[in-house]
Amino acid sequence: MHQVDCPPVKAKRTILVTGAAGFIGSNFVRLLLRQDHDLKLVAFDKLTYAGNMANLSDLLSDERLVFVKGDICDAATVESTMREHGVSEVVNFAAESHVDRSILGSGPFVQTNVVGTQVLLDVSRSLGVSKFLQVSTDEVYGTLPEDKPEVKFTEETPLAPNSPYSASKAAADCLVRSYFHTFGMPVLTTRCSNNYGPYQFPEKLIPLFVTNLIEGKQVPLYGDGLNVRDWLYVEDHCEAIWTVLNKGKFGEVYNIGGNNELNNRTITEVILREMGASWEKSVKFVKDRPGHDRRYAIDASKIKNELGWEPRFRFDSAIVQTINWYRSNEQWWRDIKSGEYLKYYQMQYAQR
Ligand code: NAD
Ligand code: TDX
Numbered sequence: 001m002h003q004v005d006c007p008p009v010k011a012k013r014t015i016l017v018t019g020a021a022g023f024i025g026s027n028f029v030r031l032l033l034r035q036d037h038d039l040k041l042v043a044f045d046k047l048t049y050a051g052n053m054a055n056l057s058d059l060l061s062d063e064r065l066v067f068v069k070g071d072i073c074d075a076a077t078v079e080s081t082m083r084e085h086g087v088s089e090v091v092n093f094a095a096e097s098h099v100d101r102s103i104l105g106s107g108p109f110v111q112t113n114v115v116g117t118q119v120l121l122d123v124s125r126s127l128g129v130s131k132f133l134q135v136s137t138d139e140v141y142g143t144l145p146e147d148k149p150e151v152k153f154t155e156e157t158p159l160a161p162n163s164p165y166s167a168s169k170a171a172a173d174c175l176v177r178s179y180f181h182t183f184g185m186p187v188l189t190t191r192c193s194n195n196y197g198p199y200q201f202p203e204k205l206i207p208l209f210v211t212n213l214i215e216g217k218q219v220p221l222y223g224d225g226l227n228v229r230d231w232l233y234v235e236d237h238c239e240a241i242w243t244v245l246n247k248g249k250f251g252e253v254y255n256i257g258g259n260n261e262l263n264n265r266t267i268t269e270v271i272l273r274e275m276g277a278s279w280e281k282s283v284k285f286v287k288d289r290p291g292h293d294r295r296y297a298i299d300a301s302k303i304k305n306e307l308g309w310e311p312r313f314r315f316d317s318a319i320v321q322t323i324n325w326y327r328s329n330e331q332w333w334r335d336i337k338s339g340e341y342l343k344y345y346q347m348q349y350a351q352r
Contacts, residue, residue, distance in 0.1 A: 014040040016087040018072050018120065019094030021045035023200040024135070026055035028093065028238040033062055040064050042085045044078075046071045046112075049340055050097065054332055055199045072116035078123045089131040090124050091245065092117060098203050099139075099165045100348055103290055106164035113168035114175070121179050121187075133188045133245050134176045138230070138255065139166035140191060143293035146228065149261075152299035153191075155253045162291050173253075180251040188248040190241055192256040193298045197234030197318070198325040202333050203344070206319075209268060210326045211333050213275045213282060220349055223288030225265040228295040232258035233313035233322075243309040254307070257298025260315050274323050286352035 015032075019025040020043030029041055045051045047069055059065055066085065070077040072094045081087070094116060096102065096109045117134065124132050141153040142160030159174075161167040179185040196206045209219040240256040248254060272279060303309045326333060337345075 012038050013089060014042065014085055014087050016042045016044055016082060016085075016090045018044045018090070018092045019051070019135075020067075021047055021051035021053060021055050022093060022097070023050075023055075023197075023204075024195060024234055024237060025093035026052075026199050027197060027234045028091070028241060029056065029065065030059060031235060031238045032242065033059055033064060040066070040085065042081065042087060043067045044070055044072070044081060045094065048096070049344075050201050052199075052201075052336070054335070071112075072120050073111060075119045075123055078119060079127070082123060082127055082129075087127070088129060089133075089245065090120060090129055091133045091135065091241065092120055093135045095135075095169070096165070098201075099163045100203070100289060101344075102163055102165035102168070104347065106168070109164050109168040110171075113165075114171045117172035118175055121175060121185070125179065125183055125185055129186070131186050131188065131245060131250075132176070132179075133190065133241065133248075134172065135241065136173050136189055136191045136253075137166065137169050138191050138193045138257070138296050138298055139163065139293065140170040140173055141296075142166075144295040144297055146226075146295050149297075152297040153255060154299045155191075155255055155302055162293055177251075186250045188244050188250065189253045190244050190256055191253060191298075192237050192240070193230035193232050193258060193296055195232055195234045195237050197322050198329070199332075200234070202336060202341075205264065205267065206271070206322065207326060207333065209271050210275070210323050211337065213271065213277050214327065214330070215337075218282055218284040219268060219271075220284050220286040220352060221264060221268060222286060223292060225268065225285065226263045227292060228261050228263045228297070229267075230257045230297050231260050231262055231267070231315060232256065232311060233315075233318040236311040236313050239312070240303060240309045243307050244303070247307045249306075254303045255298045255300050256303060256309075257300040258311050258315070259298075259300065260311075261295075261297050262315075270319055271323065274320055286349065
């Protein structure tokens with residue numbers, strides 16, 4: 001019998017998702033595949049200490065997803081990947097993302113966050129992509145006073161980064177802005193507050209504290225523990241990025257936040273309560289982070305009013321869901337908390 005080969009189904013959009021094996025990137029890929037959009041995703045990641053194929057392993061059998069190991073600083077690999085897969089849009093999550101590591105050494109932060117973004121912009125421009133979304137952070141705005149709760153970061157707040165991490169992200173944001181003004185590139189920038197949820201590397205506050213408590217270890221609270229962050233569930237952040245990618249106006253910045261300011265003591269109390277641990281036995285106050293920003297708070301009215309996005313998850317239930325995820329996925333974080341991680345932990349916390 002004569003056999004007819006079916007022509008490959010042509011995806012409408014092909015999105016390069018850089019940093020897709022990290023915390024937020026992998027949650028973004030998972031969300032888009034679950035929502036069943038007619039698109040192809042090219043997950044591109046260098047697999048640094050923070051990149052983990054286990055974050056994507058359950059998704060790799062999906063024919064809408066391909067994975068490419070590569071560095072965003074390597075223009076040849078970025079270009080060949082984008083050409084081979086016919087990439088039409090870029091969402092750049094790839095970054096060195098941990099403030100404490102940027103204090104130990106800023107080199108990799110400048111390299112990936114600044115040079116890597118410049119390379120991605122140049123290749124994307126030369127190939128004429130239809131959209132380039134830069135995933136940035138509220139930390140580029142610096143710090144807010146504690147005694148003026150009405151003051152929040154808006155998109156007009158001047159950039160005033162205080163850590164090498166946030167300085168490198170601010171530099172990248174400036175490059176993205178300049179490619180819009182100089183070359184008319186179709187760029188979008190999002191600036192989000194602190195995320196929590198599944199697959200977050202256990203160097204960040206919430207997964208570090210939850211996994212330490214499961215291991216029967218103490219949790220190291222910096223300074224007086226009264227620094228404030230605006231916590232957002234990762235899926236809400238991913239939905240917001242998808243909204244901006246689809247409805248955002250080129251050249252614009254969109255703040256994303258949870259309207260959920262909590263200090264680190266409160267976060268610690270919530271985790272301890274949920275895990276049945278006591279403050280006296282489990283909390284160790286340690287020397288503060290140098291240059292530690294006191295308060296972050298996002299005014300997310302622009303994305304709400306102009307694009308109709310609002311967070312859907314409530315902190316009190318999403319934090320329990322998150323803690324339970326780390327309880328049920330012990331192998332995932334135990335594999336990470338070994339080898340290199342232990343050396344890092346020793347360097348970061350032993351002398352505090
Ligand atoms: P993460 O550290 O968990 O993941 C970063 C990923 O980027 C890793 O998979 C890593 O392997 C990859 N990567 C690093 N350097 C690379 C390179 N040169 N080339 C290719 N891939 C590389 O970080 P995350 O928490 O998922 O953050 C993702 C993005 O969101 C970052 O740009 C970060 O600045 C931003 N952001 C994070 C938060 C947060 O609370 N985590 C909040 C706001 C914004
Ligand atoms: O051991 C700790 N003890 C502690 O008290 C750690 C790791 C953190 N902290 C404090 C410092 C901060 O006030 O908890 C707060 C949150 O710290 P991190 O989880 O390191 O996040 P932060 O520095 O606020 O930055 C995060 O949010 C914005 C992400 O890491 C960034 O990538 C994102 O841009």
